[in-house]
Amino acid sequence: MPPGDGGHLDDVLSAYLDDELAPAARHEAEAHLAACAACRTELDDVAAARRAIRVLPVHSAPRPLIGAGTGPPESRAWAPRSGPAGDPAGRRRRLAWAAVAAAAAVVAVLLPRDPDVEPKLPSLADSHAATASVTGDPLSQLAPIAVPVRFGP
Amino acid sequence: MTGEVPTWEDVARTHGRFLYNVAYRLTGNDDDAYDLVQEALLRVRKGLETYRPGSMEGWLSRIVTNVFLDEVRRKRRRPVEVLPSDPERLLPSAPGADEATEGLSDDVQAALRRLPEDFRTAVVLCDVVGLSYEEIAAAVGAPVGTVRSRIHRGRRLLREALQ
Numbered sequence: 001m002p003p004g005d006g007g008h009l010d011d012v013l014s015a016y017l018d019d020e021l022a023p024a025a026r027h028e029a030e031a032h033l034a035a036c037a038a039c040r041t042e043l044d045d046v047a048a049a050r051r052a053i054r055v056l057p058v059h060s061a062p063r064p065l066i067g068a069g070t071g072p073p074e075s076r077a078w079a080p081r082s083g084p085a086g087d088p089a090g091r092r093r094r095l096a097w098a099a100v101a102a103a104a105a106v107v108a109v110l111l112p113r114d115p116d117v118e119p120k121l122p123s124l125a126d127s128h129a130a131t132a133s134v135t136g137d138p139l140s141q142l143a144p145i146a147v148p149v150r151f152g153p
Numbered sequence: 154m155t156g157e158v159p160t161w162e163d164v165a166r167t168h169g170r171f172l173y174n175v176a177y178r179l180t181g182n183d184d185d186a187y188d189l190v191q192e193a194l195l196r197v198r199k200g201l202e203t204y205r206p207g208s209m210e211g212w213l214s215r216i217v218t219n220v221f222l223d224e225v226r227r228k229r230r231r232p233v234e235v236l237p238s239d240p241e242r243l244l245p246s247a248p249g250a251d252e253a254t255e256g257l258s259d260d261v262q263a264a265l266r267r268l269p270e271d272f273r274t275a276v277v278l279c280d281v282v283g284l285s286y287e288e289i290a291a292a293v294g295a296p297v298g299t300v301r302s303r304i305h306r307g308r309r310l311l312r313e314a315l316q
């Protein structure tokens with residue numbers, strides 16, 4: 001494992017930390033480290049950066065990845081929004097859609113039972129409940145509670 | 154293996170948290186991460202028939218990375234903005250104001266977000282996902298030596314930014 005042009009280990013140091021060196025190369029790197037203060041300093045630096053990333057907490061989605069009761073994701077191009085805080089219009093648009101979906105869920109649950117759709121209603125509610133149990137959507141979690149209520153004669 | 158293939162909903166339920174975290178570390182903000190995950194789930198839905206039992210998270214990391222890099226390449230081919238004269242503004246994206254509240258890990262996240270995409274991708278796949286250099290090379294379509302260099306330079310830049 002030849003060190004970098006300047007005679008230092010350079011990116012061999014990261015490979016060393018990640019256990020990506022063959023045994024012979026690893027021994028060479030250790031021998032070099034024992035004799036080279038500059039490489040030891042750089043090793044400490046990249047080890048600190050590596051550790052900082054590895055201890056980052058898992059970042060959770062602020063909203064459900066699967067919409068309540070909606071189907072699979074539709075095809076749309078992913079494109080990063082300009083600006084550091086994202087596109088407020090896009091966020092509003094999604095919030096509006098979430099509101100529409102929530103309203104539809106309420107309507108579906110509260111509608112009087114129609115004999116034609118009777119088998120569908122409980123399964124719809126179940127699907128909302130199943131989704132809600134994953135997404136934590138509080139509205140959909142009410143779906144199974146609302147099902148037994150009868151509005152008809 | 155019919156009957157063994159999970160549905161995309163199963164994948165979203167079981168691995169959504171993992172997928173989202175990787176997307177967030179790659180993009181650096183929630184809105185882009187959310188869209189990235191949606192697109193990745195779409196590819197998961199299309200690609201599940203070809204999934205072979207193995208490391209689901211490795212497979213998902215490749216998918217989400219490919220979606221991310223496709224967009225990065227598309228942007229490079231067709232820059233939509235006039236290049237700013239200030240080189241600072243050429244950095245991928247500045248940390249958002251909503252990031253300033255989470256404490257120390259936000260400094261790391263902000264520094265990560267300022268890395269060039271190639272470095273950031275390599276570092277995320279190595280230190281967030283835990284892929285080997287060879288797996289990262291396969292995911293990003295670059296030689297292992299290039300991956301090693303990107304990881305190292307990315308870490309050095311991070312260290313400088315955090316000091």
